Amino acid sequence: MTDKRELNVTRRAALVGMAGAAGTVLARTAAGQDVQVSGSNRPVAPDDTTKVLGSRWSSDLGQRSPYEALKRVPSSTLSSSESPLQDLHGTITPADLHFERHHAGVPFIDPEKHKLVIHGMVERPMTFSVSDLLRLPAVSRICFLECSGNLYHDAPEQTTAQLLAGMTSQSEWTGVMLSTLMREVGVSPKSSWFLAEGADAAVLARSIPKQFWDEAMIVYAQNGEAVRPENGYPIRLLNPGCEGNSCVKWLRRMEFSDSPFMTREETSKYTEPVIGEVARQFSLVMDARSIITYPSYPDTIEKGWIEIQGIAWSGRGKITGAEVCTDDGRSWAQAVLQEPVFSKAHVRFRHLFNWDGKDTVIMSRAIDESGYVQPNRAEWIAARGPGSGPYHRNPITGWRLKAGGDVVYRVEEWG
Amino acid sequence: MNKNARSIKMLLLPACFYLVVAQAQEQPQTYGIGRTATAAEIAAWDIDIKPDGKALPPGSGTVAEGEAIYVAQCAVCHGKEGVGGPNDRLVVHSADEPFPDASNEDTWRHRTIGNYWPYATTVFDYIRRSMPMNLPGSLDADEVYALTAYLLHLNHIVPADAEMDAKTLAQVEMPARYRFVPDDRQKYREVH
Numbered sequence: 001m002t003d004k005r006e007l008n009v010t011r012r013a014a015l016v017g018m019a020g021a022a023g024t025v026l027a028r029t030a031a032g033q034d035v036q037v038s039g040s041n042r043p044v045a046p047d048d049t050t051k052v053l054g055s056r057w058s059s060d061l062g063q064r065s066p067y068e069a070l071k072r073v074p075s076s077t078l079s080s081s082e083s084p085l086q087d088l089h090g091t092i093t094p095a096d097l098h099f100e101r102h103h104a105g106v107p108f109i110d111p112e113k114h115k116l117v118i119h120g121m122v123e124r125p126m127t128f129s130v131s132d133l134l135r136l137p138a139v140s141r142i143c144f145l146e147c148s149g150n151l152y153h154d155a156p157e158q159t160t161a162q163l164l165a166g167m168t169s170q171s172e173w174t175g176v177m178l179s180t181l182m183r184e185v186g187v188s189p190k191s192s193w194f195l196a197e198g199a200d201a202a203v204l205a206r207s208i209p210k211q212f213w214d215e216a217m218i219v220y221a222q223n224g225e226a227v228r229p230e231n232g233y234p235i236r237l238l239n240p241g242c243e244g245n246s247c248v249k250w251l252r253r254m255e256f257s258d259s260p261f262m263t264r265e266e267t268s269k270y271t272e273p274v275i276g277e278v279a280r281q282f283s284l285v286m287d288a289r290s291i292i293t294y295p296s297y298p299d300t301i302e303k304g305w306i307e308i309q310g311i312a313w314s315g316r317g318k319i320t321g322a323e324v325c326t327d328d329g330r331s332w333a334q335a336v337l338q339e340p341v342f343s344k345a346h347v348r349f350r351h352l353f354n355w356d357g358k359d360t361v362i363m364s365r366a367i368d369e370s371g372y373v374q375p376n377r378a379e380w381i382a383a384r385g386p387g388s389g390p391y392h393r394n395p396i397t398g399w400r401l402k403a404g405g406d407v408v409y410r411v412e413e414w415g
Numbered sequence: 416m417n418k419n420a421r422s423i424k425m426l427l428l429p430a431c432f433y434l435v436v437a438q439a440q441e442q443p444q445t446y447g448i449g450r451t452a453t454a455a456e457i458a459a460w461d462i463d464i465k466p467d468g469k470a471l472p473p474g475s476g477t478v479a480e481g482e483a484i485y486v487a488q489c490a491v492c493h494g495k496e497g498v499g500g501p502n503d504r505l506v507v508h509s510a511d512e513p514f515p516d517a518s519n520e521d522t523w524r525h526r527t528i529g530n531y532w533p534y535a536t537t538v539f540d541y542i543r544r545s546m547p548m549n550l551p552g553s554l555d556a557d558e559v560y561a562l563t564a565y566l567l568h569l570n571h572i573v574p575a576d577a578e579m580d581a582k583t584l585a586q587v588e589m590p591a592r593y594r595f596v597p598d599d600r601q602k603y604r605e606v607h
Contacts, residue, residue: 104548104551117460119461125452128449136446137446183445184448184449201552202544203545262466262533262537264537264541267532267534271595273522273523277514277515277517278594279514279596281598283600316601370601383606386517394606
């Protein structure tokens with residue numbers, strides 16, 4: 001469960017701040033760029049950019065326009081931060097906006113000193129350096145990564161998509177297939193689990209059952225460059241479609257075995273009490289989910305045509321449909337999915353809606369290739385129980401369009 | 416691909432270059448990349464303790480010894496006697512505090528060692544790998560045994576005079592031992 005707090009400045013709020021009447025001054029951005037800012041701190045661009053030379057020439061590192069104030073929102077404990085879903089387009093999350101979740105801070109690792117030890121039920125225990133892994137055959141894959149605790153429990157009306165469900169992100173990951181390393185070390189056919197362990201101060205460790213090995217990767221790159229420190233630099237495990245916690249970051253050890261290791265993160269945490277006074281364990285697969293990202297709080301809209309947009313994803317495979325409802329649950333329409341649709345990946349959906357300006361609720365639901373349909377909250381609670389806890393909650397969520405144009409989160413109770 | 420086949424392909428390379436590149440390539444038996452892991456480097460990192468307790472290290476610790484360490488190093492985050500601190504509650508409110516019942520809202524918040532953790536070995540493993548948060552990995556085996564004994568005692572699982580070591584810890588049966596079930600969601604097309 002992540003602590004959530006109010007977003008102080010959203011991109012749209014920042015853009016709404018108009019250039020003040022006061023005179024402008026020069027200010028230097030964090031990246032060293034000189035920009036004119038007005039009394040309201042909004043940068044002032046030339047009236048006619050064709051009549052002045054460019055403000056910058058070539059540089060060794062690109063930077064965002066000063067008008068783009070994209071931010072993650074860190075939790076109060078600084079152990080997680082959420083991705084600004086409402087400000088992103090398409091399906092790839094810029095790496096510096098990828099959500100983060102860690103249990104003992106982000107370790108500072110020298111990649112030349114980092115190593116991966118693989119042992120246990122193997123013929124040849126082996127050690128790989130990061131440069132060893134870079135020399136092995138590489139594979140790239142676009143898929144989502146989601147924290148299993150990705151729903152704001154008591155979200156009020158003033159909740160952004162980022163705070164509601166911003167612990168999912170998508171990247172193109174590049175690395176080595178686990179199967180390649182398994183061949184090198186000669187994993188015993190009697191082996192059915194492996195422990196993945198990180199080099200962080202939590203020495204976080206998870207047992208991964210055999211059913212996920214075929215697709216698992218040891219990745220060193222994210223969107224074309226090295227994995228970001230908060231996402232596992234220099235290497236992490238990636239189990240496509242599985243909860244983020246199982247995709248152990250800063251990976252330094254893998255031990256093959258014939259039984260699970262029963263670490264704290266797979267017993268007292270990341271297990272879900274379900275009806276019957278038992279708890280579900282090794283529930284790694286992320287259920288199908290969707291969220292509308294536009295319009296959403298704190299947008300304001302006008303009546304007329306609106307292209308509703310959002311993302312849908314499933315840990316079971318490809319999304320086959322995203323449906324949108326604009327009449328508070330009475331009818332559903334098939335939204336358009338942006339191709340290409342990848343397995344276990346965010347897909348963007350779009351749906352045209354001619355809003356009559358009257359109070360209504362809009363929502364979306366995902367359907368995946370296994371036939372699974374994202375449930376509404378009542379169905380979810382009936383199946384798992386209201387006290388099932390923070391993990392693997394994927395109910396349909398909605399936004400209330402208020403007459404007048406304000407958009408707020410549609411509050412629903414858990415009880 | 417055997418050696419003969421490879422040399423034939425080499426001879427024919429100009430003619431069938433496009434054909435060759437279009438084929439899926441066979442993986443060699445080994446890429447010869449990476450090195451043998453030494454026993455010492457495995458031993459230095461191989462810290463996991465499974466429920467069978469076979470990997471538990473030599474050493475021992477008593478409930479009383481654990482209490483002294485707990486007061487000095489743990490209480491600031493987890494509260495006096497494992498209750499009331501800013502971080503996770505570790506101890507049940509009473510010996511009969513039940514396993515969380517998902518049909519009651521908010522019971523999931525009441526997960527402690529005594530009513531939720533299925534294995535005592537996990538307590539040892541977790542303290543040794545991660546705690547205390549500001550000085551992880553600083554406790555020796557005797558201290559971890561002692562803290563484990565103290566926490567199990569506060570949770571009404573072992574008596575006040577208990578001493579934990581590789582043998583006794585592996586024998587502790589936790590109240591939640593049989594409360595965990597495998598994930599069966601994927602058998603269903605609806606939420607389960």
